Amino acid sequence: MTPEKSAISPGIQRGILLVNLGSPASPDVRDVRRYLRQFLMDEHIIDMPVVPRWLLVHGLIVPFRSGKSAQAYREIWRDGHSPLIAISRRVRELVQERVDLPVALGMRYGSPSILDGLESLTSEHPGLREIVVIPLYPHYAMSTFETVLAEAMKMAEKLPRRISLKTIPPFYDHPRYIEALAAQARDALEGGYDHLLFSYHGVPERHVRKSDPTGSHCLGGDDCCEVEFPAHQFCYRRQALATTRLFVEKLNLPAGRYSVSFQSRLGRDQWLQPYTVDELVRLATAGVKKLAIICPSFVTDCLETLEEIGIQGRKAFLDAGGEEFILVPCLNDHPLWIDMLVFLCTQDVIAPYSFYSGAEKRWRTIG
Numbered sequence: 342m343t344p345e346k347s348a349i350s351p352g353i354q355r356g357i358l359l360v361n362l363g364s365p366a367s368p369d370v371r372d373v374r375r376y377l378r379q380f381l382m383d384e385h386i387i388d389m390p391v392v393p394r395w396l397l398v399h400g401l402i403v404p405f406r407s408g409k410s411a412q413a414y415r416e417i418w419r420d421g422h423s424p425l426i427a428i429s430r431r432v433r434e435l436v437q438e439r440v441d442l443p444v445a446l447g448m449r450y451g452s453p454s455i456l457d458g459l460e461s462l463t464s465e466h467p468g469l470r471e472i473v474v475i476p477l478y479p480h481y482a483m484s485t486f487e488t489v490l491a492e493a494m495k496m497a498e499k500l501p502r503r504i505s506l507k508t509i510p511p512f513y514d515h516p517r518y519i520e521a522l523a524a525q526a527r528d529a530l531e532g533g534y535d536h537l538l539f540s541y542h543g544v545p546e547r548h549v550r551k552s553d554p555t556g557s558h559c560l561g562g563d564d565c566c567e568v569e570f571p572a573h574q575f576c577y578r579r580q581a582l583a584t585t586r587l588f589v590e591k592l593n594l595p596a597g598r599y600s601v602s603f604q605s606r607l608g609r610d611q612w613l614q615p616y617t618v619d620e621l622v623r624l625a626t627a628g629v630k631k632l633a634i635i636c637p638s639f640v641t642d643c644l645e646t647l648e649e650i651g652i653q654g655r656k657a658f659l660d661a662g663g664e665e666f667i668l669v670p671c672l673n674d675h676p677l678w679i680d681m682l683v684f685l686c687t688q689d690v691i692a693p694y695s696f697y698s699g700a701e702k703r704w705r706t707i708g
Contacts, residue, residue: 346438346439346440346441354466354468354469354470354471355442355469355470355471355472355473356442356443356444356445356462356463356466356469356471356472356473357436357440357442357443357444357445357472357473357475357686358444358445358446358447358455358458358459358462358472358473358474358475358493359429359432359433359436359444359445359446359447359475359477359682360446360447360448360449360455360458360474360475360476360477360489360493361425361429361446361447361448361449361477361640361641362425362448362449362450362485362643363376363380363425363426363448363449363450363451363452364376364414364423364425364426364448364451364643364644365411365414365423365451366451366452367418368411368412368414368415368418369411370407370408370411373407373410373411373414374403374407376450376451377398377402377403377406377407377410378398378399378403379450379451380450381394381398381402381403382394382395382398383449383450383484383488384700385483385484385487385488385491385699385700386484386488388483388547388548388551388699388700413644413648413649414644414648416647416648416652417643417644417647417648423643424641424642424643424647425641425642425643425644426448428641428642428673428674429446429448429477429641430446431674432641432673432674432678432679432682433445433446435674435679436679436682436683436686439679439683440683440686440687442686442687443462443465443466443469444686445458445459445461445462446458447459449488449489449492454496455489455492455493455496456496456499459472459493459496459497459500459504460500463500463501463502463504469504470504470505471504471505471506471507472497472504472505472506472507473506473507473508473509473685473686473691474489474490474493474506474507474508474707475508475509475682475685475686476489476490476508477640477641478511478638478640479511479512479513479518479580479584479637479638479640480511480513480541480577480580480581480584480638481511481513481552481574481575481576481577481580481696482542482544482548482552482577483544483548483551483552483698483699483700484544484548485542485638486511486696487552487696487698487699487700488700490508490694490696490705490707491698491700491701491705493506493508493707494506494705494707505708506707506708507691507693507694507707507708508691508694508707508708509685509688509691509694510574510694511580512681512685513580513581513583513584514580514583514584514587515681517677517680517681517684518584518678518681519584519587519588519591520591520677521672521675521677521678521680521681522584522588522591522635522637522672523588523591523592524675524677525669525670525671525672525675525677525678526588526592526633526635526669527592529633529667529668529669529670530633530667530669532667533631534631534632534633534667535598535629535630535631535632536598536599536600536624536629536631536632536633537594537598537599537632537633537634537635538599538600538601538602538617538620538621538624538632538633538634538635539581539584539585539588539599539600539601539602539634539635539636539637540602540603540604540617540620540634540635540636540650540654541581541601541602541603541604541613541636541637541638542603542604542605542636542638542639542645543603543604543605543606543612543613543616543617544577544603544612544613545608545610545611545612545613546560546610546611546612546613547610547611548577548699549576549577549578549613551699551700551702552572552575552576552577552697552699553572553575553576553697554571554572554575554697554704555570555571555572558570558572559572559576559578559579560578565579566578566579566582575696575697575699577613578613581601581603581637581638582601584637585599585601585637588637600615600620600624601615602614602615602616602617602619602620602621603615603616603617604616604617604618604636604645604649604650604654605645605649617650617654618653618654618657621654621657621658621661621663622657622658622661624658624663625658625659625661625662625663626661626662629663630663630664630665631663631664631665631667632658632663632665632666632667633667633668633669634650634654634666634667634668634669635669636650636669636671639671640671640672640673640678641671641672641673642670642671642673643671646668646671650668651668654666654668655668691708692708693706693707693708694706694707694708
């Protein structure tokens with residue numbers, strides 16, 4: 342049965358731009374090198390002045406990391422495509438089938454770019470008055486949600502005519518997101534498990550502090566995420582813990598059979614802890630034999646889920662004494678996830694969104 346189309350109120354000339362992380366054009370070293378340069382030169386990723394950042398990226402990280410990263414991408418490349426790009430295109434198609442609005446896809450890094458998405462919407466639909474940018478990240482972080490908004494606002498200035506940009510807030514606690522996560526997990530966990538590990542993408546602790554408008558609350562104490570505070574609307578750690586709590590309540594998970602960790606650490610700085618690789622070893626040595634792992638900060642399977650967790654993480658757990666490793670797929674094109682995106686696309690009123698830019702240390706408004 343084909344789902345019914347949803348639409349916004351007549352007369353609103355709106356387009357939708359779904360934005361994901363991106364991927365190299367191919368797993369060849371040259372393309373991976375180009376991708377890493379763009380990714381790591383983003384001030385929202387490596388937040389240091391441009392000259393030392395350039396020297397670090399071009400002189401140290403990219404020359405030494407490109408070959409290893411290219412090999413990792415080759416491990417997950419399927420039928421000549423990046424899984425993230427292929428799945429993102431499929432998601433766009435499914436959303437487009439359900440809404441009476443033009444829907445485009447953009448990537449923060451690589452192709453198609455955010456500018457490509459904006460230009461396709463405005464050139465193909467001359468009557469367009471506003472574009473709703475939907476970052477495909479549930480949680481707010483400098484290196485994900487914030488950088489998408491900053492880039493979209495910058496690229497909109499290059500368009501030949503003025504377009505109003507809107508966005509939606511992070512949806513880490515949205516009931517539809519939690520329901521989709523739970524539905525995806527039920528299928529993967531129906532065979533039973535000893536322990537469920539929530540592995541979120543890691544961020545440097547300084548990013549969390551920079552995203553705190555007060556400059557004094559986040560990571561200021563053991564209970565900083567438990568005491569209600571305005572900074573929580575931009576606190577990645579607090580939002581990750583909130584997703585975990587809501588998921589646990591949804592599936593009625595027993596205490597002691599789940600934990601939280603953070604993956605994908607880059608460099609030697611202090612990142613949010615515990616680190617996933619350490620937690621995998623700890624759980625195995627503590628006697629966990631059948632481990633399930635879910636990555637709620639990723640809505641699309643990609644290098645970080647398929648290779649870092651699905652290959653490297655699996656090996657770390659089994660080598661430490663574990664026996665069975667269950668990786669819960671990302672939301673990908675799950676019907677409830679598509680339902681949620683359709684819901685976000687077709688809200689009649691989308692108010693301006695003010696966010697605190699940790700990279701620029703100032704408030705910005707989109708919309």
